[in-house]
Amino acid sequence: MEKTEFTGKIDNIVFENSQNLFKIMDVEIIGSLKDYDEETIRVTGNFGEIQLEGIYTFEGSLFVHPKFGMQFKVESYKQALPHEEGSLLKYLSSDKFPGIGKKAAQKIIAGLGMDALDVIKENPQKISTLSLTKKQKDSLLSGINSMDSYSEIVLKLAKYGINKRVAGNVYKAYHGDALQRLEADPYEPVGDVSGYGFKTADKIGRELGIKPDDKRRIKGAILQVIENALVQNGDTYIGLEALLDSAANLIEFNQYDVIANSINELQKENKLVVDNENAALSNIFKTEVEIASELKRVVDSRQKIKKYSNSKITKAIGHAEEKLDISYDDTQKQSIINALNNPISILTGGPGTGKTTIINGILLCLRELENIPAAAIYSEDTPFLLAAPTGRAAKRMGEITNIDAKTIHRLLGIGIGDNKNTESEDLNELNGEILIIDEMSMVDMFLFKLLLKGIQDTKRIVFVGDQDQLPSVGAGNIFGDLIASQAFPTTKLETIHRQGDESSIITLAHAINNGKGEEIIFEKTKNYSFIPCNSSQVGQAIDQIVTLALKRGFDKDDIQVLGAMYNGQSGINSLNDIVQTIMNPPENHHKKIEVHGEVFRIGDRVLQLQNNPEKDIYNGQIGKIIGIDENRTANCLIADFDGREIKFDLRDLSDLTRAYAITIHKSQGSEFPLIILNLTMQNYVMLRRNLLYTAITRAEKNLVMVGEKQAYLMALNTPGNNRKTGLTDKIRQILEINSQDLKTANPKKEAAILAEEAILTPELIYSGKIDPMIGMESTKLEKRN
Numbered sequence: 001m002e003k004t005e006f007t008g009k010i011d012n013i014v015f016e017n018s019q020n021l022f023k024i025m026d027v028e029i030i031g032s033l034k035d036y037d038e039e040t041i042r043v044t045g046n047f048g049e050i051q052l053e054g055i056y057t058f059e060g061s062l063f064v065h066p067k068f069g070m071q072f073k074v075e076s077y078k079q080a081l082p083h084e085e086g087s088l089l090k091y092l093s094s095d096k097f098p099g100i101g102k103k104a105a106q107k108i109i110a111g112l113g114m115d116a117l118d119v120i121k122e123n124p125q126k127i128s129t130l131s132l133t134k135k136q137k138d139s140l141l142s143g144i145n146s147m148d149s150y151s152e153i154v155l156k157l158a159k160y161g162i163n164k165r166v167a168g169n170v171y172k173a174y175h176g177d178a179l180q181r182l183e184a185d186p187y188e189p190v191g192d193v194s195g196y197g198f199k200t201a202d203k204i205g206r207e208l209g210i211k212p213d214d215k216r217r218i219k220g221a222i223l224q225v226i227e228n229a230l231v232q233n234g235d236t237y238i239g240l241e242a243l244l245d246s247a248a249n250l251i252e253f254n255q256y257d258v259i260a261n262s263i264n265e266l267q268k269e270n271k272l273v274v275d276n277e278n279a280a281l282s283n284i285f286k287t288e289v290e291i292a293s294e295l296k297r298v299v300d301s302r303q304k305i306k307k308y309s310n311s312k313i314t315k316a317i318g319h320a321e322e323k324l325d326i327s328y329d330d331t332q333k334q335s336i337i338n339a340l341n342n343p344i345s346i347l348t349g350g351p352g353t354g355k356t357t358i359i360n361g362i363l364l365c366l367r368e369l370e371n372i373p374a375a376a377i378y379s380e381d382t383p384f385l386l387a388a389p390t391g392r393a394a395k396r397m398g399e400i401t402n403i404d405a406k407t408i409h410r411l412l413g414i415g416i417g418d419n420k421n422t423e424s425e426d427l428n429e430l431n432g433e434i435l436i437i438d439e440m441s442m443v444d445m446f447l448f449k450l451l452l453k454g455i456q457d458t459k460r461i462v463f464v465g466d467q468d469q470l471p472s473v474g475a476g477n478i479f480g481d482l483i484a485s486q487a488f489p490t491t492k493l494e495t496i497h498r499q500g501d502e503s504s505i506i507t508l509a510h511a512i513n514n515g516k517g518e519e520i521i522f523e524k525t526k527n528y529s530f531i532p533c534n535s536s537q538v539g540q541a542i543d544q545i546v547t548l549a550l551k552r553g554f555d556k557d558d559i560q561v562l563g564a565m566y567n568g569q570s571g572i573n574s575l576n577d578i579v580q581t582i583m584n585p586p587e588n589h590h591k592k593i594e595v596h597g598e599v600f601r602i603g604d605r606v607l608q609l610q611n612n613p614e615k616d617i618y619n620g621q622i623g624k625i626i627g628i629d630e631n632r633t634a635n636c637l638i639a640d641f642d643g644r645e646i647k648f649d650l651r652d653l654s655d656l657t658r659a660y661a662i663t664i665h666k667s668q669g670s671e672f673p674l675i676i677l678n679l680t681m682q683n684y685v686m687l688r689r690n691l692l693y694t695a696i697t698r699a700e701k702n703l704v705m706v707g708e709k710q711a712y713l714m715a716l717n718t719p720g721n722n723r724k725t726g727l728t729d730k731i732r733q734i735l736e737i738n739s740q741d742l743k744t745a746n747p748k749k750e751a752a753i754l755a756e757e758a759i760l761t762p763e764l765i766y767s768g769k770i771d772p773m774i775g776m777e778s779t780k781l782e783k784r785n
């Protein structure tokens with residue numbers, strides 16, 4: 001429809017997405033809107049801060065929404081400035097312009113007339129003609145600048161080639177000042193504003209005539225190089241030599257002394273820290289120092305906590321063994337002693353090595369040694385604090401220990417995405433006999449710092465995990481660094497204790513870690529198999545495997561597809577479309593709702609992507625949709641998360657996605673009876689040993705690997721975690737560890753042997769001669785053309 005314009009008052013903000021600033025609002029029309037007769041209209045578009053009751057002029061076009069009727073799609077908007085004397089006087093003397101009272105406001109109107117605001121906006125120089133103090137002039141200018149609406153800023157930034165999304169991020173960081181700040185130093189937001197990198201800055205810099213050797217430009221390049229290492233590799237620092245080289249590359253000239261000077265200046269400005277020939281962003285360096293200092297505080301303040309005698313512990317372990325009907329091996333026993341007699345201890349081991357069995361042993365021993373009645377353990381103020389970084393991992397920990405386990409966020413009482421900004425005063429104080437954190441490999445540096453800050457009087461702290469799993473999504477490598485520091489008694493479990501059907505997957509997992517995966521991964525065993533196919537065949541193969549698994553009696557909820565990335569032919573998004581069609585087809589006439597390009601239907605399995613303590617659901621938690629209101633009202637979707645009904649409004653739905661296929665990263669901390677894993681060379685940037693290992697260890701009983709052999713080989717042969725981090729050294733320095741203090745127990749490795757079986761090829765699979773499904777009877781894959 002044709003472009004038109006109208007002015008209106010904001011009645012109601014129906015929906016807003018804080019990520020991309022998209023809003024849906026009800027607007028009361030002031031005056032008229034061409035081709036529209038009603039008094040209010042629903043308006044959609046991207047907006048910055050919008051004031052309820054505020055009056056704005058909108059430019060855009062009418063369109064008919066198939067369900068909600070006539071709406072107005074906004075292309076640009078601006079705040080309607082007051083023009084009559086009374087309201088202009090009131091506006092100018094409001095707290096939007098601090099230091100300007102009624103008198104000064106009258107001077108402004110007398111000097112520039114009723115259009116004063118527009119006049120200054122057009123030509124800020126006019127302010128100098130007013131008889132105001134410098135402070136008042138500044139206040140007037142900055143007040144008017146901050147009224148620059150989001151769409152005006154987007155328009156102005158567009159002339160520098162900045163797209164809407166990035167312009168939105170710039171706006172979120174600098175608000176109305178955005179343009180002034182960018183024009184003063186286009187390199188300032190580099191590393192600070194998402195999507196705004198050195199290239200964008202350089203484009204603006206060139207237009208503004210900033211010289212190639214300008215300090216602002218060089219500093220921007222330096223920050224960009226460090227930021228790249230942080231975001232792309234998870235490194236918390238970069239070597240100075242590499243920094244000089246990469247920065248020189250970026251600015252395209254090789255004057256190292258000029259770059260070095262800028263590094264020094266950035267140090268003085270507290271933006272980065274140079275330590276031992278390495279450079280780190282200040283906040284990252286500071287976080288590592290804080291973590292090491294907190295660890296020292298925890299260790300030092302627990303020196304006086306009593307240690308149990310060997311005989312007492314041995315007796316308690318004996319009782320635990322009787323109760324659990326097992327006998328711990330020597331390494332396992334040592335880990336229990338470590339946990340009971342040290343302020344901080346660490347337990348790491350692959351699947352089936354007995355981590356959970358040890359946690360149970362530690363708790364049983366402590367109950368006996370401290371004479372703790374059951375009532376205390378199950379009380380609100382329990383002396384046993386158990387937590388894990390994700391909801392699913394916490395749930396599993398709770399089920400296995402029979403003691404309530406929380407997410408770390410919930411344990412600390414912190415809000416959504418608050419890791420970076422939470423102050424320690426806002427944290428729950430952690431006390432009690434023991435704190436055990438499971439799945440430590442997933443804990444990132446910001447959350448770990450908060451966890452340590454929350455620890456008050458907890459007598460013992462045990463970090464449990466598998467150091468060979470993927471490191472945390474955020475930068476750093478907390479669990480690996482704690483182990484490498486050798487500052488805390490650490491037990492590495494290497495003997496596989498789990499027996500039974502799933503043991504061949506566990507053997508495969510351990511072989512992958514020991515560099516022997518290639519020998520057995522492409523075999524067909526009772527529990528795992530490999531189906532080679534290229535990325536264009538992945539969807540088809542997964543379609544067949546899922547269909548077949550369902551025919552064989554697998555429960556829908558037991559089948560989980562995993563992949564490395566969301567996009568691409570064999571990406572998570574397209575696999576979700578395929579599996580959703582099989583498991584919850586549209587012809588079931590279920591109610592549905594479409595958001596961010598995904599269709600959700602009643603019955604769909606969904607994944608929560610962010611921590612949401614208010615709803616008590618967390619990143620990685622899986623639920624099922626049980627209700628949908630197609631009119632998209634307040635609670636338009638209801639999902640069952642572990643027996644609890646959680647209501648979502650449109651805004652919350654940006655945190656929800658379908659979960660038939662999920663990324664390996666999101667699957668961390670969860671296990672499923674049947675894992676269908678797909679890896680192809682499209683994922684080549686991510687193909688590392690720890691990614692494959694993490695994926696494989698998600699399978700409880702059965703594993704079907706699909707994709708390109710080359711991709712699996714690349715993952716097998718690319719060392720996992722090689723993040724450059726500074727925490728290990730800082731721990732060693734601050735806790736004054738010297739090299740003799742080796743605190744790691746290293747038991748012998750156990751040999752893993754597997755029988756040889758036939759290797760699958762696509763021809764065999766599609767001819768139906770070989771069955772990729774494991775432990776199930778005779779249905780074969782159909783041949784597809």
Ligand SMILES: Nc1ncnc2c1ncn2[C@@H]1O[C@H](COP(=O)(O)OP(=O)(O)OP(=O)(O)O)[C@@H](O)[C@H]1O
Pocket residue numbers: 326327328329332349350351352353354355356357358497498499
């Ligand atoms: N010393 C032992 N003797 C006999 N069985 C053991 C011993 N230790 C552990 N197990 C058994 O081995 C299996 C795996 O142990 P557990 O679940 O504790 O390992 P885990 O490291 O937590 O593995 P995962 O991470 O896969 O859950 C369990 O069935 C457990 O009972």
